[in-house]
Amino acid sequence: MKVLTMVALLAAIGAMPARAAEDAALLKDLTSVIALLGLPCGEVVSATRLKDNDHIATCKDGNRYRVFVNAEGRVVAQKQ
Amino acid sequence: MPVALFAASLCVLSVAGCAPVERAQQPEARPVAAPPGPTVAIEPRVPAAVPPTAPSQASATEPTVVTPEPQVAAAAPMADGIAGPVAAKPDGSAPRTSARVPAAPTPAAQPPKKEPSAPVIAKPDAPPTLDLKALETRLKETKAIGVFTKLTVKNQVDDLLQQFRAYYQGKLKTTLTELRRSYDMLVLKVLALLQDADPPLASAIAASRESIWAILSNPAKFAAV
Numbered sequence: 001m002k003v004l005t006m007v008a009l010l011a012a013i014g015a016m017p018a019r020a021a022e023d024a025a026l027l028k029d030l031t032s033v034i035a036l037l038g039l040p041c042g043e044v045v046s047a048t049r050l051k052d053n054d055h056i057a058t059c060k061d062g063n064r065y066r067v068f069v070n071a072e073g074r075v076v077a078q079k080q
Numbered sequence: 081m082p083v084a085l086f087a088a089s090l091c092v093l094s095v096a097g098c099a100p101v102e103r104a105q106q107p108e109a110r111p112v113a114a115p116p117g118p119t120v121a122i123e124p125r126v127p128a129a130v131p132p133t134a135p136s137q138a139s140a141t142e143p144t145v146v147t148p149e150p151q152v153a154a155a156a157p158m159a160d161g162i163a164g165p166v167a168a169k170p171d172g173s174a175p176r177t178s179a180r181v182p183a184a185p186t187p188a189a190q191p192p193k194k195e196p197s198a199p200v201i202a203k204p205d206a207p208p209t210l211d212l213k214a215l216e217t218r219l220k221e222t223k224a225i226g227v228f229t230k231l232t233v234k235n236q237v238d239d240l241l242q243q244f245r246a247y248y249q250g251k252l253k254t255t256l257t258e259l260r261r262s263y264d265m266l267v268l269k270v271l272a273l274l275q276d277a278d279p280p281l282a283s284a285i286a287a288s289r290e291s292i293w294a295i296l297s298n299p300a301k302f303a304a305v
Contacts, residue, residue, distance in 0.1 A: 025226055026226065028226065029225070029226025029227065029228045029229050030226075030228065032225060032226065032228070032229040032232075032273055033226075033228045033229055033232050036229065036232045036233065036236065036269055036273075037232065053227075053228075067228065069228075069231065073231070073235075074231075074235050075228050075231045075232040075235060
């Protein structure tokens with residue numbers, strides 16, 4: 001039992017950097033999208049995933065946007 | 081009084097002693113400098129003075145052999161402390177040296193001018209080669225930007241193409257200058273996204289900028305895209 005716990009713990013620890021990198025990439029991606037759309041943000045500091053291709057992005061300047069892909073395949077950033 | 085005479089005679093002797101040395105160096109310097117001499121330090125001046133006479137003599141034989149020499153020889157005399165005066169004296173006797181030397185240096189001077197010009201011409205030729213499909217593929221495959229960003233860029237490119245289409249169909253009241261501004265803005269956005277994370281792709285896009293515009297701004301070419 002102890003061995004299994006250790007293995008699970010190690011796996012979790014090993015997966016953490018990858019998860020962090022994914023998160024950083026997502027934040028950067030959302031930052032780029034909001035900038036491309038010409039909306040004020042500065043930098044996305046956190047993001048909450050609502051569903052696939054649908055996130056709430058919180059900017060450094062306090063703005064929050066829902067960034068998602070609409071039915072026509074366009075990326076939209078809605079101010080919250 | 082005898083002391084003054086003695087001092088004067090010493091001065092005369094010392095001055096007279098220097099004169100023969102200079103004369104003695106000249107004849108020595110010419111023969112010695114003759115084989116390496118022409119290649120030594122005279123070359124920079126000779127091409128300017130001689131070009132009209134030299135090409136006929138030099139063109140056939142010299143170019144292949146002489147080209148490396150002037151570069152080596154030009155560096156060598158500067159390193160030698162003695163070479164300076166030796167090279168300086170032939171300037172006074174220019175007619176002799178310029179008659180012999182020009183054959184070698186003129187061809188040597190011409191090829192270096194051609195060599196640098198060739199790459200300069202080649203560089204501008206390279207960028208205009210445009211492969212839109214390859215650029216599109218590279219943009220799709222680059223990991224420098226995320227999926228959302230790629231989709232946003234694609235949307236904006238599609239919007240711009242739609243504007244061009246409407247403009248050529250007469251449905252959009254705008255000018256080509258305005259469209260150019262929109263195009264430039266979009267290119268700048270893409271370059272800003274790529275320049276740090278994927279510099280080769282950014283430079284490829286920057287190099288293709290005018291070629292792409294040439295297509296967009298030409299109704300016939302645009303219709304073919």
